[in-house]
Amino acid sequence: MKQTDYTIETNRPLTADVYEMTLSGDGTPITAPGQFINIKLSGLYLRRPISVCDWTADSVTIIYKVVGKGTAALSAMAPGRTLDVLAGLGNGFDVSKCGQHTLVIGGGVGTPPLYGLVKALLAAGKTPIAILGFNTKSEIFYEDQFRALGVETTVTTADGSYGVKGFVTDALPESYDYFCACGPLPMLKALYRATTTPGLMSFEERMGCGFGACMGCSIQTKNGNKRVCKDGPVLEKEEILW
Amino acid sequence: MVNTSVTLSGIKLDNPVIPASGTFGYGYEFAEIYDINCLGTFSFKGTTRAPRFGNPTPRIAEASAGLLNAVGLQNPGVDKVIAKELPKLREVFRKPVMANVSGFSLDDYAYTCEKLDKEPQVGWLEVNISCPNVHNGGMSFGTSPEAAAEVTHAVKAVTTKPVYMKLSPNVTDIAAIAKACEDAGADGISLINTLLAMRIDPRTRRPILANGTGGLSGPAVFPVAVRMVYQVYQAVSIPVIGMGGVSTAEDVIELMLAGATAVEVGAANLTDPFACPKIIADLPKVMEKYGINNLEEIIGGAHHG
Numbered sequence: 363m364k365q366t367d368y369t370i371e372t373n374r375p376l377t378a379d380v381y382e383m384t385l386s387g388d389g390t391p392i393t394a395p396g397q398f399i400n401i402k403l404s405g406l407y408l409r410r411p412i413s414v415c416d417w418t419a420d421s422v423t424i425i426y427k428v429v430g431k432g433t434a435a436l437s438a439m440a441p442g443r444t445l446d447v448l449a450g451l452g453n454g455f456d457v458s459k460c461g462q463h464t465l466v467i468g469g470g471v472g473t474p475p476l477y478g479l480v481k482a483l484l485a486a487g488k489t490p491i492a493i494l495g496f497n498t499k500s501e502i503f504y505e506d507q508f509r510a511l512g513v514e515t516t517v518t519t520a521d522g523s524y525g526v527k528g529f530v531t532d533a534l535p536e537s538y539d540y541f542c543a544c545g546p547l548p549m550l551k552a553l554y555r556a557t558t559t560p561g562l563m564s565f566e567e568r569m570g571c572g573f574g575a576c577m578g579c580s581i582q583t584k585n586g587n588k589r590v591c592k593d594g595p596v597l598e599k600e601e602i603l604w
Numbered sequence: 605m606v607n608t609s610v611t612l613s614g615i616k617l618d619n620p621v622i623p624a625s626g627t628f629g630y631g632y633e634f635a636e637i638y639d640i641n642c643l644g645t646f647s648f649k650g651t652t653r654a655p656r657f658g659n660p661t662p663r664i665a666e667a668s669a670g671l672l673n674a675v676g677l678q679n680p681g682v683d684k685v686i687a688k689e690l691p692k693l694r695e696v697f698r699k700p701v702m703a704n705v706s707g708f709s710l711d712d713y714a715y716t717c718e719k720l721d722k723e724p725q726v727g728w729l730e731v732n733i734s735c736p737n738v739h740n741g742g743m744s745f746g747t748s749p750e751a752a753a754e755v756t757h758a759v760k761a762v763t764t765k766p767v768y769m770k771l772s773p774n775v776t777d778i779a780a781i782a783k784a785c786e787d788a789g790a791d792g793i794s795l796i797n798t799l800l801a802m803r804i805d806p807r808t809r810r811p812i813l814a815n816g817t818g819g820l821s822g823p824a825v826f827p828v829a830v831r832m833v834y835q836v837y838q839a840v841s842i843p844v845i846g847m848g849g850v851s852t853a854e855d856v857i858e859l860m861l862a863g864a865t866a867v868e869v870g871a872a873n874l875t876d877p878f879a880c881p882k883i884i885a886d887l888p889k890v891m892e893k894y895g896i897n898n899l900e901e902i903i904g905g906a907h908h909g
Contacts, residue, residue, distance in 0.1 A: 363637060365878060402875065407822055408666045409875060448877070568662040568812075570673060571874035574633045576626065577649070577678045578664035580657070587657055587678065592633070 363451055363573050364391035367444045368399075368422060373437070376503035379428045380471060381437050382415070389417040391450030394457075395478035396544070396564050396596045399424065400572040402446040403435050409448065410436070411572050411591070413544070413564075415474035416481065422449070425474035425503070451572050452595050455562055457482045461539030464488060465561075466513075467530050467553060469495045469545020473504060475564060479542055480511055491538065492516070495530035495549065499523035531556040541599075554604050561599045565590050606891045607898045608884075610644070612843060612866050613766035613791050615700055615727050617644035620856060620899065621884050624847050624870035625650050625704035625730065625770075626675065630689045634873070635696035638881050644866060647702040647730050648685075648693065651720065653712045655681035659737060660814040665803040670822025670849065671871060672801050674737045674815035677706050682716045690723055700727025704770070706735055707745075710758040721763040730845075731759055734772030734797035736819045746772040746797075749784030756788035766791035768845060771836075773825075774800045778832050779839035786840040793836055794845040794868070796829050822871040823849045830862045837863020837904050851879065853886035857894065861906040 368387035376382050392399075392414055399422065400409040410432040416423040428437050439445075455475070464483055468476040473494050483490040492515040496502045499519055508515045516533045517525035526533045530545070531552045541561035543553050550563050567590040570578030574592030581588055583601040588594055608619040623634075625647040631640050640646065658676030665672040679685065693701065703720040707713035713731060720726050733746035733755050745751045752769060759767050769785040771778060773796040782793045798819025803812045811817070829848025836844055846864030850856060851872040859867050872879035887899070896902055 363633075363877070365637070365876075406666065407668070407670055407871075407875060408664070568664045570664045570671060571627075571877070573877060575629045575877075576664075576673065576874050577629075577658065577675045578673060579661060580663070580675075580678055581661065582657055 364388065364449050366391070366447060366449055368447050370439055370441050370443045370445065371421070372441060373439055376425065377501050380425060380501070380503055381428065382423065382425050383436065385422045385424070385445070386420060387422065388449065389419050389422050392417045392422065393450060394454030395482050396454030396475045397450055397452045398572070398595065400448040400451055401436070403432050406432055406435070408570065409572060411451070411569055413475040414478060416478045425471070427471040448572060452591055453593055455479045455482070455542050455564070455596050457486050459540070459562065460488060460542065461559070462488050463538045463540070464490045465493065465534070465538040465541040466490045467493045467495070467541060467543040467545070469530060469549040470497070470501065472545030472549070472564070475544050476542065477504060477507060480508065480513055484511060484513070491535060493518065493530045493533050495545065497521065551604060554599060554602060557599070562596050563599055563602065564595045565597060566595065606888045606896065608887050608891070610866055610900050612845070613728060617866060619644045619884050619887060620860065620864070620866040621880050622646055622702065622845065622866055622868045623873055623880055624868035625732070627870045627873040630693045631697050632692060634877060637877060640697055641699060642881055642884055645699055645702050645727065646697070647704045647868060649679050650677050650704045650706045650732055650735070651679050651682050651685050651716055652677055652706050653682055653716050655679065655684065662812055662814055663818070665812040665818060667801070667803065667820060667822065667824060670820055670824035671874070672803060672813060672818035672820050673798070674813045674818035676737045676815065677735055682719050686719060686723060690725065694725055701725050702728045702730050704730045704732055706732045708738070710754055713755050714758045714762050717759045718762040721765050726765060728766045728768055729759065729763060730768045730770050730794050731755060732770045732797065734770055736772065736774060736798055736800045736817065737815060746781065747775050749780045752781045753784040753788035756785045756790045760789040768792040768794040770794040770797060772797050773828055773832055773848070779835045782836040783839045786842050790842060792843040792845060793840060794847070795836060796825070796832050796848040799825055799828065821849065823851055825849045826855060830858060833859055833864050834862040834906065837907065853883050853890040856883060856887065857890060857896070857902065860899065860902050861904070863904040863907065865903050
């Protein structure tokens with residue numbers, strides 16, 4: 363964890379309520395895909411945890427959905443503004459645990475950290491397959507960016523307006539040796555049942571501090587209590603109590 | 605050179621700044637980013653006789669200038685704290701530490717305190733009779749003078765180290781409860797714990813916290829803390845540790861003027877992990893600003909003509 367200032371370089375809508383923000387600043391505290399940054403916003407007491415989509419040594423990309431005061435404030439910010447962030451938080455996806463043919467499954471605004479994961483898997487010489495699930499065509503984002511990485515990408519929409527009609531579980535391939543997922547809880551629960559291999563799942567919880575001090579986001583697992591912010595957000599399928 | 609040191613029941617602190625229990629774990633997360641030996645001391649995560657997971661999530665809700673928590677005393681239980689956490693804590697913190705204890709019966713409090721009292725690094729026991737987030741315990745002991753006195757007696761009977769009773773603000777007469785603790789042998793009073801609070805989500809039309817209610821902390825409660833520390837200082841002659849929304853060195857001075865010998869910092873650690881070292885670094889400047897050479901001289905200063 364490092365407290366640092368990031369400067370907004372770009373901030374643009376990808377859909378009606380999902381935004382991509384690119385930031386310049388020290389990206390070196392981020393050590394794994396699936397980690398998050400915790401952003402201080404003027405007038406709001408708690409920081410806002412947002413997953414990292416992509417990063418380099420001197421830049422970070424986040425994608426966020428406007429759901430409340432914090433994300434609404436973020437969406438209105440112009441390039442040039444600086445943000446006080448805690449960077450490199452959480453336990454991300456461990457690429458060394460992933461198989462050669464890892465399924466990477468994102469649901470809605472759970473998709474962004476999987477972009478960084480796919481890049482890391484490719485860099486590790488693996489051949490991931492992406493499944494991105496959305497409610498409807500107008501909510502789809504980053505399909506082109508995933509394809510541009512050269513990975514086989516399937517998009518599902520719940521209403522059938524684009525790609526495979528149904529949920530991500532309707533698009534699981536016959537053959538894969540591991541999976542990594544991030545998305546809404548019902549999706550993770552469905553994947554817990556539908557997947558046939560070990561895997562990693564990224565969880566979300568209301569947080570106090572975001573760095574393991576307050577126990578505000580604890581959940582119970584087969585391996586004892588885990589703090590979603592520090593021991594997670596990425597946890598192993600095998601330890602989840604479902 | 606100004607003098608920031610204070611003495612708490614015979615133990616000298618380099619400065620009066622103490623991270624509050626429940627906002628600092630056992631210190632490790634903070635030790636990753638700064639040398640926590642700069643602190644006066646810290647009060648570690650509230651410890652109970654048996655392990656506790658606490659309440660279901662959501663446990664956190666935001667407020668204007670603060671937050672609500674309903675963690676519910678999650679901790680591994682006193683035996684594991686002694687076996688696993690304190691040896692690790694020793695590696696990152698060299699000073700005497702404050703052991704925070706909660707319980708659900710007099711026997712619980714005595715059992716846990718007696719064990720922690722024997723730990724060499726424990727300098728003080730801070731006995732929480734004010735947790736608003738657990739049912740049938742905690743706060744119920746802190747809401748009547750008689751019950752508060754009973755816990756104090758039970759703990760003092762089995763311990764040798766200074767005992768600070770941590771009081772709830774959710775009472776009609778905080779001074780009477782503090783006085784009852786003093787009469788029962790308490791070495792000091794620690795206050796305030798969080799204020800019982802609630803937020804409701806208009807979208808779900810339900811309380812945000814799974815527990816329904818939670819404890820409000822942060823700058824929103826600071827004036828309440830100042831008032832209650834002031835009242836308790838008038839009522840007792842034992843030292844008072846003040847807390848409640850402290851975020852700056854100015855707040856430390858204000859709470860000490862109200863009567864605090866030392867000051868705990870809680871919620872601020874969660875939004876700014878460097879809150880305590882920043883306050884410590886700012887203290888000499890703020891002391892100079894107000895013409896204070898020796899911090900101990902201002903304790904209770906607001907009470908004098």
